[in-house]
Amino acid sequence: MKWLKITSLGMIFALGYVQQAYADNEAQFLQIEEAMERGDYAKVFRLLKPIADQGDPSSLFLVGTMYETGMGVTQSNKKANEYYEKAANSGSSVAQFHMGKQAVENNMDFTTAAKWYRKSAEQDYAPAQYQMGILYSFGWGVTQDYKQAFKWLKEAAIQNYPHAQYQVGVAYTVGQGVKEDGRQALYWFDKACANNIQDACKASNLIRNGSK
Secondary structure, eight states: OHHHHHHHHHHHHHTTTTGGGGTTOHHHHHHHHHHHHHTOHHHHHHHHHHHHHTTOHHHHHHHHHHHHHTSSSOOOHHHHHHHHHHHHHTTOHHHHHHHHHHHHHHHOOHHHHHHHHHHHHTTTOHHHHHHHHHHHHHTSSSOOOHHHHHHHHHHHHHTTOHHHHHHHHHHHHHTSSSOOOHHHHHHHHHHHHHTTOHHHHHHHHHHHTTOO
């Protein structure tokens, strides 16, 4: 499973979640990047933690990830959760999404999940916008509201989030939270299909064949 952990951390760096914290110290960021490439996670941790402890949201989240995976530091779920929560409270949309996900997975606490997902969604984080759409669709942790569900799903879909694109297509098909519109349904099903959502491909074919 170690390759999954490496991939997860590598993606965080690739997306630039940490680089902004080192805008005034490019040399230090390059040290972190080089240590990552060498697989020297202990050094990555040593360089990141002081920045995290100064309150940088992205570094807080990454240190939490390292504690959770045990990369470069002794594994500790307790420490990981502490850093994730600090990152979420400091404004990291990724950490806020993670807190929401944990609330569901660990305790089935949809009210707490909705609180964190909303914070993340309001920062335009597409996975959180999708989750808000799902919560509003089913009334989990929020009052059921199909218009709000459609609003959040559409925002995620616009950001090319495949599952949201499919759900927007469904909404336009059945008129849930939005006026029924076959052309729009087909448009969004096609987009989701292009993103490998097979149910969307089937729905698109049904519409083109004159079926529902």
